[in-house]
């Protein structure tokens with residue numbers, strides 16, 4: 403098992419030099435076992451399957467008739483949008499609301515969400531128009547198609563159809579999506595802070611070969627905690643994250659700023675719940691048979707990080 407160290411807060415109790423580490427570990431383990439029965443029954447009886455899917459990309463599509471179950475209006479949520487009809491998944495929308503509220507508190511008030519959920523048909527229209535545009539500017543059909551698919555996702559492969567993605571611009575640019583978003587205050591703030599709300603900059607500048615999509619400083623995807631923070635801190639795109647987790651025997655142990663420790667791993671089938679874990683959630687990687695990203699959260703009543711219990715203090719305190 404490989405543990406990835408992150409910038410999370412250091413544990414409050416690290417044995418000092420000369421302390422019997424083994425003894426301290428066994429005392430803490432005993433304390434943990436005592437605390438275990440206090441975990442709620444529901445958290446140990448079932449694994450919660452997240453309706454979100456980890457991966458939608460040119461190699462992992464979804465059915466043409468797929469429509470997310472719980473779409474809500476961003477406008478009704480209180481988010482500034484270019485069109486009142488823009489919708490997103492309910493949970494993604496509520497985290498987006500918190501994100502934009504904090505952006506406004508930081509003095510950036512001119513953000514504008516210009517796109518959220520898109521149906522297969524809408525994506526088909528956009529894709530077709532993009533091909534026509536390249537043909538009109540002199541490209542042959544095959545070439546036009548090849549370029550178009552890196553700019554506008556092929557229908558069925560767009561994250562927008564999932565309801566978990568949005569495009570953000572600003573009113574100063576009239577809501578257009580261009581490289582200028584990167585230099586704008588909105589773009590900068592989102593790059594630095596979106597992870598705090600479970601969002602990731604999905605198509606980074608240097609990952610086009612892995613994502614299949616050009617750099618899009620405006621496109622943000624909801625993946626939830628703790629994944630968004632790990633992606634941000636490790637500079638990974640989703641494709642790299644999944645590859646890392648799929649490598650045999652690898653799991654990521656991660657403690658967030660709240661002191662909750664997560665163990666994230668890849669599984670081919672839905673796992674059993676772990677009585678020592680505070681909760682087990684799983685999200686499908688892609689379509690059927692593609693496996694799951696499983697997240698076990700560990701915490702105790704004192705809400706202190708447990709990471710070093712597993713990772714070993716030698717590693718943490720070195």
Ligand SMILES: [Zn+2]
Nearest residue numbers: 567568569621
């Ligand atoms: Zn987008």
